[in-house]
Amino acid sequence: MPSLKDVYVNCDVLENIPKPNRDNWLKEIDLLRLMLPKNARVLQVGSMDGARAIRLLEVRPDLKITGLEIEASLVELAKQKIAIAGLCVNFIHGDITNPPALPHFDYVICLNNTLGYIPEQDKSIAKMKELGKVIIISVYGEEFDNGLAQEYFKSINLKINCIKNDSFIMEDFTAIKRYSKKEVESWGGKIIKTPVGYFSIIPN
């Protein structure tokens, strides 16, 4: 079984993942670059090894970013990477469904289909709403079809055991979800189409 750390770090190796997923990754960063107000306080849910926070700070050094991540080993890795990059992010170990004490943020962002990896989706969204004025959830949708999913998961060292509707059940790993437009619409936000999904901006 691959370690969680090995799998998640692969999500951000842009040269290894299929082009649509790479384009999606870059589009999310570009949307955030353009829309986040100056000096915004941002909480990233599922901050992984810090790769996205680093990319975002490179284009928006004014942002005050906190990363919340459930895997302790990834929090440590993110702290090392941010120090090497000479940037500043507060990486915290914790679970969005039962978060540690945190201040209130201007934005809570949950990128790259991270929500699809968390079984307790409604609870996660409710907690994000408690923590921020505006919530941004970016997920994979219909364009992430079964063919692209096979290619993408292979590139991050995951094997699909079976696909049930919009759930990819992995061998030796968790189930990962993709979203229909209807489901994303039910969150009530403004939706921007991305190369493989939806970027939903939900005011609170």
Ligand SMILES: C[S@@+](CC[C@H](N)C(=O)[O-])C[C@H]1O[C@@H](n2cnc3c(N)ncnc32)[C@H](O)[C@@H]1O
């Ligand atoms: C697919 S990765 C997302 C990658 C990263 N968010 C990005 O934008 O590239 C999902 C990340 O969310 C983390 N995660 C999963 N469940 C979580 C939870 N309940 N609370 C906080 N982080 C969680 C995982 O450990 C992993 O690092």
